[in-house]
Structure formats: structure tokens, C-alpha cells
Amino acid sequence: MFRVILHLDMDAFYASVEQRDDPALRGQPVIVGSPPTQRGVVCAASYEARKFGVRSAMPSATAGRLCPSGIFVRPRMDRYREESRAIMRIVAATGAVIEQMSIDEAYADVSALCQGPDADASLLQAMPLARKLKEQIRAERQLTATIGVAANKLLAKIASDHQKPDGLTLIAERDKVQFLRPLPVRILFGVGKVTEQVLQRAGVRTVGDLQDYAGDLRALVGSFGPKLKQFAFGEDDRPLELGDDIKSISGEETFLKDTDDRKILRACLREQAADIATRLKRRRLGAHTVQVKVRYGDFKTLTRQISVEEPLTEANDIYRMGCVLLSRGKLVSRPLRLLGLGVSNLREPGAQQLPLF
């Protein structure tokens, strides 16, 4: 069977939801995040704000300087989650198999719906489907989406990044090697800042340079070498990772003011533990590892984790582990900017071991 993968990416998702819900914001530079007078970062920016150079993850104060006319809106995560579910329902209704990557991004495998005589004919069959999907999201949710169509996840993502917003790009199998040539190596999955620097030092800047690289890439990037070479030629056989298989659950909070007030920190951990426990219960999972994360005023960030034999499911137990980690690592030695709690190593609990005490 020829693979046909869509990558669906909602355009400036949080900002678009805000603009849709409040007509006064339409056409305006909307910045979702903390106000510029407070600490905190930009979660999303409308395209009007992006023209000023505002980007997500940028400190709000910087965004305020770059875009003085920007309208700052507090994020409403519950609203976005609800919207995300509605959109995913529309995607699922096409019969696609879905891997949701984040709140506003998903892969959809439509191979079963689009089989032609060869790989590229199959991809072409997905175009009407993708157009209809975009149309439906626009009509039912008044939001725009960008879709990339290709024969694997790597290329589908690159395709959706190619033209935004409201884009639809197909990378044909026939053209993929040429399509990738001029793009920077950073576009490839698995190439981050460090790998990019290593490659640049070896004179490798574009995907084309990678394709032409005569030496053994393992000397540069270790065991990632063979995979990187494949990616450079647009080959990728990673399957979609399907929904129920979550690996970790976590939450974190940035405080308005750095704090080492035990009462505030405990309340924060307790809330995060309760949230994690609820989500564990919904999936009937138990956690074998608990992790805490702290960030100090100077942005130094530390994490500590602990593993336990018996699966944790109760908020109180997760909270207790969080406290143990904080006190054992003496992490609250100075005020915290951020405190996070997470669980991983999730398993379905089997028979339940009863405690002696």
C-alpha cells in the first residue's frame, strides 16, 4: 500500500480562536500570553502581530516593545482544548487514522482512502480530501488550517511548513529530493541547535549538502547518521503513534513573582498532583516515575526524578513524592520562578498489591 500522510497545522491557533470569539480583535495584532507589564511569555501571536516580529515563547515584555499596538489577551487553555477536540472530530470523521502531536497539530494517515496506481497518484487523490477538510474546518469552526500532503511524516510536516497560513502543499515522491535540496538542515526531524552546529562546522548547511556528503555522517552525528541520510532524501518510515499510548503527564507553573514560600509551593504541587491523578485515572494508568522541575530567577533549570515499584495513582501519593524530591535535592534553596510536577513510566496496573502500612 502506498502511504499517504497529511500534516494538519492550525494557523496561529490561540490567536485565531480569540479573533473569532471577539470580533473587535479581528484584523488586529493579537498577542496571547502574559501582559507586557508582567513577566511571562507569548503563547501565540496573530499574523498581524507576527509582522512586527512577535513570536511565540518570546518574553511578553519584548513583544510589547516590538509591537506597541499589540492587544494582549490572557490564554484560555480550556477553550483551546475544547476547540482542538472539535477539530480533531472533523478530521476523524474523514476515516483517517490520527496522531495528535499537540493542541493544534496532527498527522492523519489517509492511505486507506487514497490508493492509486502508484505513489504519486495516491498522493494526488488526497488533494480533494485535504481541500474538503480545510473547507469544513473553515465552515464549521471559522478557523483556517494549513495541510501538508506527502508519503511520510517527515515530508508532510515540511510540506505544511512550506506555505502558511491557509496553505495546502503536496510533496510528490518524484520531486522530494529536489524539493528538499535548498532547505536548511534544521528543517529535518531530529536536527536541533546542536546537530545543526556540528553539521555547519563540517560545511553542511542545506539538505542538498547532506545528500551530497561523501563521508560517513556517523563521524559527525553518531548513530543518528544513517537515519539523517535517509531523512535528507525524504525517506522516513516512522509510523503514526496512536492516541492512547501516552508516555508522560506533567504540569508546570510560572509564578508572578519568584517565591520560596513553602505554602505557595505546596499548594502549587498539590494542584498539579490532583490534575495528574485525574488524568491518570481517566486512562486507568499508574505511574512508576515522578519528576519535579524547578527554575530559578536566573533561568537555571533543574529536574529530579524518583522511581517506585508500586504504581502511583493517587494525588496525595504523587504530591508526597514531589515533596520528597524537592526536599531531598534541597531544590528550594532560593526562590523559584517555575515549579513543575510530572509522571512517566506509565503502566496499566495489574492486580493491586495491598499495603501492610
Place this chain on the structure above:
Amino acid sequence: MKLTITKEQLLTGLQAVQNIVSTRTTLPILSNVLLRGEGQQLSLTATDLDVIVSCGVEASVAKGGATTLPVKKLFGIARELNGSEIDLEVDDKNVCSLRCGPSFYKIHGLSADEFPPLPAFKDDRKVTLPQETFRGMLRKTSFAISTDEARYVLNGIFLSLKDHKVTMVATDGRRLALVDEEVDISEKSQGEFIIPAKAVNELNRLLQDKGEVELKYSENQAAFTLKDEKGFSILIVTKLIEGNYPNYRQVIPAEAKERVPLVREEFLHALRRAEIMTSEKANSVKLTFGKNNLAITANSPEVGEARESLAVNYKGPEMAIAFNPKYLIDPLNALPNDEVYVELIDELSPGVLKINGPFLYVVMPMRLS
């Protein structure tokens, strides 16, 4: 320092102390063994700051003194030497010259002054018992020590010296092992403390079947002196775990409805076989007691199933109870007895394993979901 020692004596000493040396330590001195030559003895000491292990071996010391040397290196060299007599000479810069037959080595050490000092003990709280007894008690309890760092008071063996009895208890909160022995304990030596798992491991490793062990303790430390008949002695000093050990007496069931004698080996092997058919998701074995029969079953959807039948002397009503097999196998492995007794109340109450002797093991069942 200058001395001559047999390869055998040096290895004996190094083997006794080097186990406590951690391979990754932040303080370089902790990778070293303290060597002190005096009279006809070389004493060797190593520590990880929580536990100190020290022992003395025979040597002919020409010039007394002390130094510290990297223990893994010294042990590595000594083990491979091709000769029986070793000459050690240490200069005032702590460089050790080692000669043995055709071999010559120079090992750079660190000053003995940098080595953490041995704590002093008052002599008033102590008890002495045969090493064999002490070793047997450790063996019957140490498997139940908790490894859960979040419950650090359980990361050791609770030891009580009271009413002419030494009692040891270990638990991880799901099962508990208890053993006691009668010993002479003076009034002022009575007390309770928790020995950390690391020290228990060293004791398990170093205790012999012969000789005696003398135990001394203070508020926050305990010292064990192991002496064999030839006078060879090992000293283990450990910090104690601070905190209150849970009230273990309250989890020991008062009386059992059913007491079933079992042949230990038979029971153990059946469990070991059945355990193979458990999995991460289905990690329990079910014990079903019927008339004169015990069925042990395990069932994992993706692995398969096991069914074992044992003839037992049981006349009570049919009862099924599930356990983590490891929690039954551990004590059965540790016990030397031919016969054990299982006592049960119902499928959600703790089960008890006993022998003809001062040993008790309490284990909570698993609730089948």
C-alpha cells in the same frame, strides 16, 4: 612506611574493605584505602562516609607509618602479581613503591591525614553473639528491606536489644520479616536502632560461620567487630538511619483460622515455575486451598498460564488468595528449614509464613482486579 606482606594477606585485606569504595565519588580520598603499618600488622580501611570497613592482616613492618592508595589500582595489581612476597615502601610524598619478584610499581597516593577519621565509641552499650547466629538472622530478614528511597526509615534493618532478645525486622510496607534470638543483654545495653541496607550488605558479605561478632552502638552510629578464631578481625562502622521505625507489632495478625504445613522445597519450586508465567500486567500467583490440595495458578493474557498442584494437609473451606510470587519466594529461599507453615485468615488479610523457630513473615495479598 616500609613493610613486607604475603600476596595472600594483602588480598584478604583488600577484598574485605574494597567493596564499600564507590566507583563514582566526588572526593578523591574516598577512592583510596588507608594503610597503616604497625608492629606485625597492616590495617586497611575504606569508607564511603556512611559505612567504614577496616581490617588488620599480618605483615612484617620494618618502619611504621600510614598512607592512602587508590584501592582499585592496588587490588588490580596485587591480584595479578606473580610472586608470594610483596615489599611496600612509601616515601614522605605518599608515593608507594611496590616490589614483587620481577615486578616494580610506583603508585601515587594521598596523605593519611586527609582520610576521614574513625569515630570513637563509648564501651557501655554492646552485645556479643556468634557470627553464625547474626548472619542467619540477617539472611532471614534482609530480603524484605525496602529500596523505595521515599521511605528511607525502611531502607534498613530494625534491630532491637531488649528482654534478653535480639530482634531484627525488615519491611517494605507490603511484607515484613521478623526474627529473634536469645542473647545476654545488660540493662544499659538495651535499645533500638536501624542499620542501613549498605551496612547490612557488608555484614552479609563479611560474616563467617565461626567466631563472634561484637556490636557496639551510640546515638547515631553502630560498630560491628567480627573476630575469627585465629584473631583476624574486621571492623564495620555505620551511620544509623534516623527516624521512627513503624510500629510493626500492629500488623502481625493475632490468630489464624487456617494453618497449613508445606514442604518448603516443593512449595518454592512450584512458585518459581509459576512465576515464569506472570507478567508486568499480571504479576500475581493465585493460591487456591482445597481439600488436601493446594493449586498455584498464574495467568497472563499474552504469555500463557501455569497450574501447579501440591498435596497438603488442609481440611478447611476452599479459599483463594493472590500474592506477588516474589514475596513468597524470597523468604522460602532464605530459610533452611524443611517444613514451613502458612497461616491465612481470608483473601484480603495478611498471610503469615512460619517455621519451627523464632521467625515470622507477614505478607499482604494482592486484590485481583
